[in-house]
Amino acid sequence: MVNTQTKPAPTRRNRQYEKRLSAILKAAAKTIAREGYEGASVRRVAARAKIGLSGIYYYFHNKEELLFALQEHTFSTLVETLQERLASAETPEEKLRAVIDNHFEYFVNNLDELKVCVHEIESLSGHYYKQVLKIRQGYFALVKKVIREVRGRRTGIDPNLAALFLFGSLNWVYMWYDPRKNTEMKKLSKQLRRIYFNGMTAP
């Protein structure tokens, strides 16, 4: 089953298993991104993953666990890569850039996954929700810390609110970004950095 703590050596069987599993996750991301979590049917996810309907239930206990796996993985990755970037950033400005670039870069390479993470946060419930919440809170804390450094002593800026507004800008992107138009991510990033950096450092 998914989420086993022990990772055995990748035998041929294991590799087959992992392949199927990630095929299912990819299919789930695509389907849920297009139809919404409630709107997406497990059957259609299975069809896209080229597996029998009941095959899904060999890998996941239920539909919600599919969404959970998606969110858990995406947010964890987001946090990890951000931490790496932040480690090699020095000035507050560089750190803000790390935050923004990290988010955009992941986004542009994982459109479906990020959409599902942003748009279906409340579709999880109970234990699943709480577990993802924790990771998201970690992510939020990282960003808030960066913002605190950016604003320095300017007490007119509330880091909490500023972080929430920034997340709004970042998360909303999936609603208008069109990959076919191939808008340069660099430009997006630069614009957003400019607004928020200047916005938070002006006297």
Add this chain to the structure above:
Amino acid sequence: MVNTQTKPAPTRRNRQYEKRLSAILKAAAKTIAREGYEGASVRRVAARAKIGLSGIYYYFHNKEELLFALQEHTFSTLVETLQERLASAETPEEKLRAVIDNHFEYFVNNLDELKVCVHEIESLSGHYYKQVLKIRQGYFALVKKVIREVRGRRTGIDPNLAALFLFGSLNWVYMWYDPRKNTEMKKLSKQLRRIYFNGMTAP
């Protein structure tokens, strides 16, 4: 049916009709806000509106029309009130404030409705979607124009992107705003204005 162009004099019967209709809309907003459009069942909407299930279908042709009515009304109102506010604003700064205050004020008084508008945009399809899209585009155009005025000659700012980022910040609010904590809207507005105004006017 909904959206009749001709508005007859408000007889007692008409008033009864309108009352029921808005009760249904309120119930729909609450239900869809909590359960999502796909997750919300017409049955539960009817129950909340204290009406028989099939009673709904006297007022609306189908479930999608419910969502449409909600979005149509909210976005139209948003545009209307913004126009009024803008008419009495003079400087670019005042206009930016009009945009932000208008959004926040409506939001705080219509939490469910705005959430439904923001979160369920893509749940409409076909004709319904297009009609709402038009209104939203009008709204967007108004805001973009304000932003253009704010940035003035600073060509480093792309009004389109800036508007999209601003909308992100505004729309994301429903995800974290907690009416029970009674956060002051004034503070929210002030913070957001500060970031975006400074962010777009810094050299």
Add this chain to the structure above:
Amino acid sequence: MVNTQTKPAPTRRNRQYEKRLSAILKAAAKTIAREGYEGASVRRVAARAKIGLSGIYYYFHNKEELLFALQEHTFSTLVETLQERLASAETPEEKLRAVIDNHFEYFVNNLDELKVCVHEIESLSGHYYKQVLKIRQGYFALVKKVIREVRGRRTGIDPNLAALFLFGSLNWVYMWYDPRKNTEMKKLSKQLRRIYFNGMTAP
């Protein structure tokens, strides 16, 4: 819905409703008697009742409620008619006869229902189970009291055990009684009375 406390006057509509409802119950009894509770599918119950599958769910919230309604009604009737019979019985012997005849008579007229009640007692759970349990306990108490009268002062007989054994004999009938062979109920009753009456009154 089923089990409404208020009983409105039987309009034509009501009569139609009642008819359907008892058709469903009859179909459920037949189906569950033949296939067992778990083995019986709601679909097949519906087919026998000549109603659409989902039609069942207009009358009952779920499958378990079907079984509950069956058991609730049967056991209640059993208790009621037994009470009537006991009221007009005088000697202990007559009372024992009332118990046995009451059970057999109901049984022979409602083979399916009684089988379902006896064989599927543990198929109910939670609230449903408890509610039926209460009625059954009432039934048991009635019988025990009769047995106490029968045994008189013979302390060698434990009324509790005797009642349980008697119920065993009564309930087991559905396993071997063949209505096509038209065994006379009178004979059954007489035999059983003889064994238990003599068995409990011998010195």
Add this chain to the structure above:
Amino acid sequence: MVNTQTKPAPTRRNRQYEKRLSAILKAAAKTIAREGYEGASVRRVAARAKIGLSGIYYYFHNKEELLFALQEHTFSTLVETLQERLASAETPEEKLRAVIDNHFEYFVNNLDELKVCVHEIESLSGHYYKQVLKIRQGYFALVKKVIREVRGRRTGIDPNLAALFLFGSLNWVYMWYDPRKNTEMKKLSKQLRRIYFNGMTAP
């Protein structure tokens, strides 16, 4: 496979096989006793037997065969031990006691198995059913013969009916016997004997 006629010498391998097999049967008895035959899933039987799901299918062709093995073994044992007991009983009374004690003793040591045998008789079908039926008929014949001896010349007692009533009392025990309360089997046996012996021998 199960029920091989030839019994090879018990090598180590064979012993391992038998062990597993009886572990599965024990698990099946427990599971089916709790959840019913239809309600019990092979998966859960396997889990309880601490074996892989498909491992079951090495020992049994299908689910029904599991139930069959259980019933076949239990009823055969019941018949065997009864025959032994009867061989050393002399008076009719002693023989009746043999019948009752035999049943109760087996019952108290094999609660799950006997429940499954009594409650799931009709869950078998076709060939499986017939085979078990034969054994049960043998059991029934034994008991009927004893009863015939007990009643002697009292033609008012129909041995067939009396046997059926007695079986009812015996079989129903699983519905109310609570092993935790540790009711003395001796008392149960004595009570039942008293009722049936006196019941059938009174003038």
Add this chain to the structure above:
DNA sequence: TATGAATGAGACTTCATTCAT
């Protein structure tokens, strides 16, 4: 104007079973 009764489609999930390994 409103509802009670009904339905077909489709949702999620579990089932017994198989087969290559």
Add this chain to the structure above:
DNA sequence: TATGAATGAAGTCTCATTCAT
């Protein structure tokens, strides 16, 4: 001897919608 992976069939239930009244 045993299992991991997979499947088709079937299960219960909810859904949006209709229509006679």
